[in-house]
Amino acid sequence: MLTARQATTSAAVSSQTSRSPSTAGLKSRAHCVGHLSDQIGGNRIYATHDSSNAVFHLGFGGPMSAHCFEQAIAAGVSNALADGGAGSIDPDFGQDEVLVVDRAIRDEGTSFHYLPSSRWVEFAPAEVDRVISELATRGIPGRPGATWTTDADFRETRARIVRRRAEGCLTVEMEAASLAAVAIFRRVRYTHVHYNGDDVHSAEWSAGSWTASGRRAQLLEAALTVAGN
Structure with missing residues (x-):
């Protein structure tokens, strides 16, 4: 259960890469206001001092991250930006490069409980462009591109990687399609x-x-800051 003391309007949510956001970078900007259920790891929830933004780790994989996202939305979140690492499946996506996802292959199960069946889930072009522009003003070059969301990281086989790359994917991860589907269903602004x-x-x-x-x-x-702009 999400136990934040007050609802927020936007959230910056971490996905997959770490167990919790780095507290060192948050101390001057935010304070802990609660935590998710101990049954799913008890990840802490931080809020900026004006309570306009929250940041927390969503958990690993589509089902858990979607569950935590639903809790955040129920608590009042209407804008969200997820950031995290992904596996590069194309040499063109190199070290320290940044991808703003514009579509994701739905090779997982969670998204199909929220949206009609399709190969891809599409992200809002205006939001993708906005985030790329916002990151650029902060000295972070980003580009739009496609990702492959899967439930089975140990089945990212050579043959599948070749096929997904042929479909245009640059990365593989385990949350983007699921979270995008939740956001579309709940009518929440979302970028990954x-x-x-x-x-x-x-x-x-x-x-x-x-x-x-x-x-x-x-x-x-x-x-x-980008999540709430």
Whole structure:
């Protein structure tokens, strides 16, 4: 259960890359106002001092992240930006690059409980453009692109990676399509931003920089303001 003390209008939510947002970068901007249920990890919820924005970790994978997103929406969130790492499935998406998702392959199950069956879920073009522009003003170059959302990270096989790349995907992750479907169903403004977390397109997996990338802290800091603009 979401236990924030007050409703907020926007949220900057972390996905997949870490167990909780880095508190070091939040201390001067936000304070802890509650936490999610201990049954799903008890991730802390932080709010900016004017209570206009909240930031918290949504959990791992489509079902859990959608569950936490629903709790946030029920508490009053109407604008959201998710940021986190993703696996690069194309050499064209290199170290420290940033992708603002404009569509996601629905190779998971959660989105089908919210939207009619289709191959892709599309993100609002105006929101994608807005976030790219906002990031650029903060010195973070981003570009639009497609991602592959899957429920089975150990089934990101060589053949599947080749096929998804042929469909135009640059990254693979486990939440974007699910969260976008929730946002569309609930009529919430939503954007998803990735940095390059690891390399899954080469002959051997490369761990990359899931937690060490400088983009991680940059994106979290930017998201605190970009989500609510």
